[in-house]
Amino acid sequence: MVWTLDTAIAEISGIGEQKAKAFSRLEIHTVGDLLRHFPRGYEDRTRWYGIADAPFGEAVCVTAMVAGPVRVSQIRKGLKLSKVLVADSRGSMDVTFFNRPYIGQSLHVGEEYVFFGVVEGTGLRRSMTNPVVEPAGKARFTGCIMPIYHLTAGISNNLLAGLARNAAQWCAQAVEECLPAALREEYGLADVAFAMRNIHFPENWEALELARRRVLFEELLCFSCGLALLRERRRDAQGYALVAVEEEAFFAGLPFTLTDTQRHAVTELGRDLGDAHPMNRLLQGDVGSGKTVVAAYGLYRAAKNGFQSALMAPTEILAAQHFRTISALLSPMGIRVGLLTASMKAAEKRAVRAALVEGEVDVIVGTHALISWQVAFSRLGLVVADEQHRFGVEQRAALVGKGEEQRRPHVLVMSATPIPRTLSLILYRDLDVTVLDGMPPGRKPVKTYLVGEEMRARIYRFIHRLTGEGRQAYIVCPMIEEGEEATASLKSVTAYERELRTHLFPDRSVALLHGKMKPQVRQGVMEKFASGETQILVSTTVIEVGVDVPNAVLMVVENAERFGLSQLHQLRGRVGRGDDTSYCILMSDSRNSESLERLKVLVRTGDGFEIAEEDLRQRGPGDVFGSRQHGLPLVKAADLAGDVRLLKQAQGAAEQLIAARPGLEGAELTPLRARVDRMFVQAEGTLN
Ligand code: ADP
Numbered sequence: 158m159v160w161t162l163d164t165a166i167a168e169i170s171g172i173g174e175q176k177a178k179a180f181s182r183l184e185i186h187t188v189g190d191l192l193r194h195f196p197r198g199y200e201d202r203t204r205w206y207g208i209a210d211a212p213f214g215e216a217v218c219v220t221a222m223v224a225g226p227v228r229v230s231q232i233r234k235g236l237k238l239s240k241v242l243v244a245d246s247r248g249s250m251d252v253t254f255f256n257r258p259y260i261g262q263s264l265h266v267g268e269e270y271v272f273f274g275v276v277e278g279t280g281l282r283r284s285m286t287n288p289v290v291e292p293a294g295k296a297r298f299t300g301c302i303m304p305i306y307h308l309t310a311g312i313s314n315n316l317l318a319g320l321a322r323n324a325a326q327w328c329a330q331a332v333e334e335c336l337p338a339a340l341r342e343e344y345g346l347a348d349v350a351f352a353m354r355n356i357h358f359p360e361n362w363e364a365l366e367l368a369r370r371r372v373l374f375e376e377l378l379c380f381s382c383g384l385a386l387l388r389e390r391r392r393d394a395q396g397y398a399l400v401a402v403e404e405e406a407f408f409a410g411l412p413f414t415l416t417d418t419q420r421h422a423v424t425e426l427g428r429d430l431g432d433a434h435p436m437n438r439l440l441q442g443d444v445g446s447g448k449t450v451v452a453a454y455g456l457y458r459a460a461k462n463g464f465q466s467a468l469m470a471p472t473e474i475l476a477a478q479h480f481r482t483i484s485a486l487l488s489p490m491g492i493r494v495g496l497l498t499a500s501m502k503a504a505e506k507r508a509v510r511a512a513l514v515e516g517e518v519d520v521i522v523g524t525h526a527l528i529s530w531q532v533a534f535s536r537l538g539l540v541v542a543d544e545q546h547r548f549g550v551e552q553r554a555a556l557v558g559k560g561e562e563q564r565r566p567h568v569l570v571m572s573a574t575p576i577p578r579t580l581s582l583i584l585y586r587d588l589d590v591t592v593l594d595g596m597p598p599g600r601k602p603v604k605t606y607l608v609g610e611e612m613r614a615r616i617y618r619f620i621h622r623l624t625g626e627g628r629q630a631y632i633v634c635p636m637i638e639e640g641e642e643a644t645a646s647l648k649s650v651t652a653y654e655r656e657l658r659t660h661l662f663p664d665r666s667v668a669l670l671h672g673k674m675k676p677q678v679r680q681g682v683m684e685k686f687a688s689g690e691t692q693i694l695v696s697t698t699v700i701e702v703g704v705d706v707p708n709a710v711l712m713v714v715e716n717a718e719r720f721g722l723s724q725l726h727q728l729r730g731r732v733g734r735g736d737d738t739s740y741c742i743l744m745s746d747s748r749n750s751e752s753l754e755r756l757k758v759l760v761r762t763g764d765g766f767e768i769a770e771e772d773l774r775q776r777g778p779g780d781v782f783g784s785r786q787h788g789l790p791l792v793k794a795a796d797l798a799g800d801v802r803l804l805k806q807a808q809g810a811a812e813q814l815i816a817a818r819p820g821l822e823g824a825e826l827t828p829l830r831a832r833v834d835r836m837f838v839q840a841e842g843t844l845n
């Protein structure tokens with residue numbers, strides 16, 4: 158079969174329906190998508206040694222002959238060991254495989270194979286455990302720079318690498334060049350065919366670096382161009398000047414006094430809102446820093462000017478919580494607050510939508526449901542998006558588009574994810590930024606401990622004691638939410654909760670919360686916890702953002718090493734919301750010193766920015782934000798931390814291009830414009 162860029166993955170021989178479905182989870186539908194699914198890293202499999210010369214502790218390739226039969230033994234239940242002796246002209250080594258009982262069928266005595274793995278043992282007796290093995294002379298994944306891809310259940314790295322390699326060899330030439338030759342020359346960038354081949358199947362390290370540079374530059378350039386176009390359009394846009402009305406009533410109605418930093422944020426917000434030029438501001442502050450009240454000021458001010466506003470939250474739980482907070486605050490001030498979420502009954506939704514169009518609701522709080530085409534406003538003056546990184550730039554734009562023709566509402570974006578500067582430069586280039594630093598008074602840092610399995614009994618006693626004193630606790634478990642392992646994962650979380658409920662804490666009320674529950678059920682569980690009826694909440698990361706239960710003073714995180722640092726920091730922000738000392742206990746049985754060191758960062762500091770920087774350094778931006786949750790396409794091209802210079806260059810180039818050719822007009826720039834449009838595709842008409 159001849160592959161083209163448009164060939165569907167499902168048509169490739171050897172790819173069944175199941176596999177095609179798995180690929181679609183990675184948003185790979187065609188060969189062209191495959192080419193754009195860049196590796197997240199590489200493994201050096203280029204170093205060859207003879208057995209006798211191979212350095213200890215390093216991963217190397219060795220060509221060796223199988224010198225004897227494979228012997229299989231059962232170590233304990235569920236653990237099978239296969240051992241074989243291999244040799245080259247100057248030495249021999251033992252090769253061991255765990256749980257690969259059929260490996261013997263592919264290793265034949267007297268034949269040569271390539272083994273890639275870490276050489277262990279002593280000078281006298283060398284060994285390798287679980288190496289990659291391929292027949293000598295037919296090696297595909299050894300002796301090369303091996304790309305490592307983001308995967309999903311049912312797709313192995315070898316499968317993806319093999320397909321991507323074929324795609325690169327056969328179709329790289331067909332990929333349209335979107336960077337003009339002059340630009341490539343000016344910035345020393347490889348052409349697209351070279352880049353596509355070498356990013357997936359690098360000839361050598363230099364070629365890989367050139368390819369990576371080109372790909373990253375292209376993504377950064379397109380993103381910068383898109384933002385520049387957005388900015389351009391906003392510059393001409395007309396908004397509404399929302400003046401200060403009855404301000405004292407708002408401040409007098411607050412249950413607390415604003416901190417200096419909140420006051421400053423309110424002033425900045427007020428200045429922006431008072432200008433007819435539409436605001437586009439990011440309010441950034443760590444979890445618990447008190448962003449909601451700042452937003453509430455904006456909502457109040459819009460309403461007092463006779464405008465509607467929308468507050469958009471990423472989850473139903475959060476939307477419901479915001480609705481409670483905001484209506485408790487603003488209803489007494491005569492402002493009508495409504496709620497709109499996908500899980501509401503159809504009739505309720507209809508009623509709310511009608512009220513919105515009629516102008517009978519001043520502030521609408523909701524989820525993505527607010528973006529739906531069915532939602533229309535009578536006079537939308539302000540959009541607030543909470544926890545921004547969950548929304549793409551496009552989604553924000555879609556909501557903004559619901560204002561009047563030719564007029565744009567003000568936009569306030571709130572983010573609790575401390576964004577390292579490197580990234581905020583890109584993510585929020587189209588926004589002005591207000592930072593809420595510090596915490597409202599009375600906040601104590603959450604006491605954080607990293608402990609092993611041997612502490613479990615003590616921790617259960619601690620939970621027992623705290624809940625006995627009327628306190629509440631979270632127990633967070635990692636759970637795979639998608640793919641084939643999801644069922645098993647759900648089972649184990651459910652079983653653990655049952656164990657806690659029936660055996661360990663029979664005299665406490667224990668409940669379970671996970672992402673596979675229906676929204677209404679989830680909300681019910683959350684409400685019972687918020688009201689104090691539930692004492693111990695066993696949960697997956699669905700409680701991650703924004704949930705506020707001040708009486709919960711303890712969080713235990715199981716298998717903490719499976720979470721990212723930023724994610725753990727967010728989770729930890731769920732406790733320490735009241736006046737008393739709170740605790741976060743990270744349980745980990747990991748022996749891996751690297752992951753333990755990683756977790757110690759959390760023990761050491763509560764500063765979200767420091768944690769985010771560390772996370773970014775260790776894992777790259779894709780993982781920090783959870784890939785694809787931020788509307789930022791370029792994370793595919795891997796680690797940005799070291800690429801600030803390239804970023805600056807790309808931004809410079811974007812500005813030059815747009816200055817010379819507003820709107821990226823002209824035949825030469827058509828492919829680039831098309832790439833930019835595709836990147837911002839969900840925002841219908843965003844860039845026009
Ligand atoms: P976040 O920035 O994470 O959204 P919230 O707005 O939910 O934080 O505020 C966290 C908690 O702090 C809330 O319970 C809120 O009522 C309280 N809070 C906010 N500002 C102040 C303040 N100035 N003084 C006392 N408590 C405050």
Ligand code: MG
Nearest residue numbers: 448449543703
């Ligand atoms: Mg919040």
